[in-house]
């Protein structure tokens with residue numbers, strides 16, 4: 694038993710993230726972004742450049758903002774200062790980050806800022822639900 | 826000290842709800858609903874009848890749906906089967922209800938289905954944050 698490989702008791706982001714991520718380029722229309730959210734039943738759409746690197750995030754709240762304020766482009770409504778997670782980060786650390794910043798999901802990025810997945814509060818609560 | 830009034834150790838919905846609630850009638854336009862969400866920085870808008878009784882709920886996700894599917898009225902996009910809470914319900918009970926149903930907020934209603942407030946997962950996490 695001493696030689697048995699140990700499984701870390703700490704759940705990491707890579708154990709729970711949704712991947713591959715659904716992402717979009719910043720030249721899509723607001724209507725197209727809304728369609729992606731609804732079709733895939735998601736609420737966090739990372740916006741990426743040609744190399745797949747994160748440049749912003751769109752949620753349904755931003756779509757409502759576009760409608761309310763008559764904004765026309767993704768650039769205008771996306772949040773550019775995106776809070777992200779890393780695959781090797783502990784899940785409870787990300788949970789705290791989401792709670793403090795009042796957000797319900799974060800893109801998971803690699804060392805080159807490429808989006809490799811998304812973690813949402815649903816993934817987190819599923820985790821805690823399963824542990825009970 | 827024996828006569829000191831006891832404060833219940835259980836946090837109830839009435840201890841944490843946001844009130845008065847921001848609500849809207851079902852004859853507002855989708856654009857007006859979007860404006861309310863953005864102006865008040867909220868994501869849950871209970872829709873009420875003339876007597877203030879709950880008939881549905883609108884979130885920014887429903888606004889995105891309206892745009893994606895070209896829906897024109899609040900009636901078409903609001904969720905009619907609303908999950909609610911009561912003022913005397915324990916907060917952790919509501920937290921579980923939200924997690925199970927995958928929602929981030931519920932209207933708080935009285936015995937006549939009148940909306941008296943809203944509780945969101947933000948209110949809940951503030952609670953747990955404060956308890957640490």
Ligand SMILES: C[S@@+](CC[C@H](N)C(=O)[O-])C[C@H]1O[C@@H](n2cnc3c(N)ncnc32)[C@H](O)[C@@H]1O
Nearest residue numbers: 752754772774775776795796798799866867868
């Ligand atoms: C903070 S909420 C504001 C709405 C309100 N507090 C609610 O109840 O939902 C929505 C905003 O957060 C932004 N957002 C979502 N996830 C984010 C993330 N990982 N990093 C930065 N901003 C994010 C969205 O782009 C959107 O503008």
